[in-house]
Amino acid sequence: MSALPGSAEGTAVTGLDSSPVEPAALDLPPLTEQTRLEAREIIARYPVARSALLPMLHLVQSVQGYVSPEGVTFCAEELGLTKAEVGAVATFYTMYKRRPTGRHLVSVCTNTLCSVLGGQRIMDALSDDLGVHHDETTADGSITLEHAECLAACDYAPVVTVDYEFYDQQDVESARELVAALRRGEKPLPTRGAPLTDFKGISRQLAGFSQHPDAGAARAAVDHPGEYGPTLVGLRLAEERGESAPAMPRSASSSSSARAAEAAGVESAKRGEPEPSGRDTGRRGTGTDTPAGQEPGTGGQGPATPPPSAPAPGKA
Incomplete structure (x- = not known):
């Protein structure tokens, strides 16, 4: 490197x-x-x-x-x-920042669906308003702006996150209002998930420590209500119509084999035995391994040891 x-x-x-x-x-x-x-x-x-x-x-x-x-x-x-x-x-993971980051990290999804529905327009508008481009921080240190390849929330597109908390179904004006509020020191509630803190706070959470001042605040953050409408539409419609996914067909032999393998794995784990180093395909001797001494020649001309010559015509 x-x-x-x-x-x-x-x-x-x-x-x-x-x-x-x-x-x-x-x-x-x-x-x-x-x-x-x-x-x-x-x-x-x-x-x-x-x-x-x-x-x-x-x-x-x-x-x-x-x-x-x-x-x-x-x-x-x-x-x-x-x-x-x-x-x-x-330097491999984008969540580790390479230069000083603002109080809040604003990420705009510009991948396929979000972009088609306006994600790139949101990114361009925020870039113009803040005077920064991707992975740059405003002069007052309040906002670092970045585009994100995917935020894994296509059913809420276009999506913006602030310190990895979701603000769903945004448009140019709502995103501008969100960022303006952040710069004023406000913390608008995310669409779903825990209440907003800041970039340092969520980094502490990702390190495995609570970012909240006490246990009560931590519980309140976990239990904070959110709107999950788009994701649950299909589930609600299926319940209303009495619909369910068909059972996956499985042959008796494959099912019994799977159960036997699972039981064997459980017993092995109980005994503290290590995982097997490989698996037996049941076809020993029929694979593609080349027997010793029969490796191909270096010139791609067949085996290193030539086959025996055919007998001359007329000789037994």
């Missing part, structure tokens, strides 16, 4: 480039001893320490707003990895 000198990727993510970062990034909240204790709490969840890297990167973002060079070094030290290994992961 490499980065051009002075690039945001090289400086803000991998920590391998020494060129200066944006002024807004120079006054970052420190990764404190409390952060280190929480990182070790994350590591303790996993049988292999390096498996904790993904939530640890979210933890860094919950403190500093993006994966900073300090955050890369922090994760590398705690996990016994190189900074290059940490940077390789941080």
